[in-house]
Amino acid sequence: MTVELVGGIGVFLFGMLLLSDGLKAAAGPALRHALARFTSNRFAAVAAGAVTTTVVQSSTATTMTTIGLVAAGLLPLRNAIGVIIGANLGTTSTAWIVAYFGLKVDISAIATMAVALGALLRLVGRDRLAAAGQPLAGFGMLFLGIGLMQTAMAGAAESFTVPDMGGQPVLGAMVLVFVGAAMTMVMQSSSAAVATTLTALAGGVVGLEQAAALVIGQNIGTAPKALLASLGATVAAKRTAVGHIAFNLGTGAVALLILPVFNWLGTWASTRGVEPALTLAAFHSLFNVLGVALVVPWLGGFTRLVVRVVPDEGAALTGYLSHASGAEPATAVRAARTTLLMCATELGDELQRLISRPAGGREAQAARKRLRRVEDALDETRSFLSPLRSNPESGEDHRRHVLVLHALDHLTGAAEQADNVANAQRLYRVAEMAELRERLEAGLEAMLAWCLHDAPEGDADHILEAFKSLAFLRRQARVRVLRWVATGEMGPNAAEASLETLAWVQQLSLHLLRAVHHLREPAPGDEA
Helix, strand or coil, X not given: CHHHHHHHHHHHHHHHHHHHHHHHHHCCHHHHHHHHHHCCCHHHHHHHHHHHHHHHCCHHHHHHHHHHXXXXXXXXXXXXXXXHHHHHHHCCHHHHHHHHHCCCCCCHHXXXXXXXXXXXXXXXXXXXXXXXXXXXXXXXXXXXXXXXXXXXXXXXXXXXXXXXXXXXXXXHHHHHHHXXXXXXXXXXXXXHHHHHHHHHHHCCCCCHHHHHHHHHXXXXXXXXXXXXXXXXXXXXXXXXXXXXXXXXXXXXXXXXXXXXXXXXXXXXXXXXXXXXXXXXXXXXXHHHHHHHHHHHHHHHHHHHHHHXXXXXXXXXXXXXXXXXXXXXXXXXXXXXXXXXXXXXXXXXXXXXXXXXXXXXXXHHHHHHHXXXXXXXHHHHHHHHHCCCCCCHXXXXXXXXXXXXXXXXXXXXXXXXXXXXXXXXXXXHHCHHHHHHHHHXXXXXXXXXXXXXXXXXXXXXXXXXXXXXXXXXXXXXXXXXXXXXXXXXXXXXXXXXXXXXXXXXXXXXXXXXXXXXXXXXXXXXXXXX
16 A cells, blocks of 8 residues: 555656646647636636646646646736635536435546547647647556555545534544545545535445535635645745645635534435435535635735745745746747736835835845846846747737737836845935825735736726836926926925935836836737
8 A cells, every 4th residue: 555655656646747737838828818718707717727627626736737827927916816726616516416416526547548548649649739748647657646545545534433413513523524624635536526426425334414515615624735735946936835735724624614404404405315425416516616605706916825825935936937947939929028017026026125114224135136036037037038939920829929028117117226225215315205105005006916916817997007107207396306406495405305215216116117007918019
């Protein structure tokens, strides 16, 4: 059993590696367009996750593929979390299939064929067809690994002793939740664990209350697989895994809260002749629907919370560049765009800090060090993009390449302006510039939210308008400064410093405006 288990884990991890690397190599316009089409907003992303999981009958496939796409820079974090939330909902379809037909899903034959077909495509195919063979083989190996682990641990799964919930229902329910989670982790499949519980319920081995608590745990037990898949991956992939874990734990808490109500309804349903297995399948779907309903309306806030829990690590600003090294130009440009969005986030965060609080000598030095990190990442992005060539006849891919170069130029200019800490601090200290500072802070806040959660497809017009409005306020402030000089209310030295700060705001806001304009999607054009 030990050898088979270790081998299963190895096959699983190697399949995940093939899947992630293969997606990066095979990613082309068709794949990117499909992702943009089916995960363009939170509801579409949830629906895509639910439908995909229902079709393949495994949330593992959806979760692992999603993490692979995030690691390759092909799916924004917010959309990825939406897909995984949908996968939790889609996996409840297995319970209905088992409850109605008594079928146990086995995709080992399909997985074997996927490996064979993937290897064949890789050996005899050409161009994109050959590139598609690697992720297909990885997909199949992932499930072969799960099958090996299930076989190795089958005896252990069958030896579980289910405790009685009679004397201490709360403690008993918690024990059963842990047992259910252990079943999923041992079997490496929540679908298999739920099917086992449904079979046990139908055979009278466990009661409906016990089965419900087991199913809650089995739903939670899928989370460690996502964490395992994110090991050694990008920060975005780790964030996706953490989002999956947080959602599953939250959904489990909701299910425990409604468990007493379900027990009462289950007793009532049994007196009306409803099959216990159908009642359990309904409960499985119900608490997942409640979890989706609670999270999806504030998916942006949930994503921001995940970002805070898993912050960037060191050289993470250019992490996507190393993953896209050697990829086709279109994929490399997309990785560069993601890198620029991360640089814009870091730059905006530092600017907010500089214009909203005092920065003494040590603080100013630390600020310059953080800004240098952004400038270094922009330089590395420039070096990464330098050898890339795109054909003007490729249409949207070429236009996006040009736009990314525009965005890089403007972000470099914004970073150079931000390095002037004295002007940023003058904007903070001079009371007469409070309105200008507040408007700049609002623009930066909108830019940060967009870069982190809505870019590149989300609406960015409000950000552009916020930065454009600074031009009018700057002109008003300039007129006031000149009037104060004329009336003697402001000395020439102070006026010169104030005018310099106003010019700084103008240049900074213009660079940020143009950077956001060129980073948004769909590509608006190649104008400067």
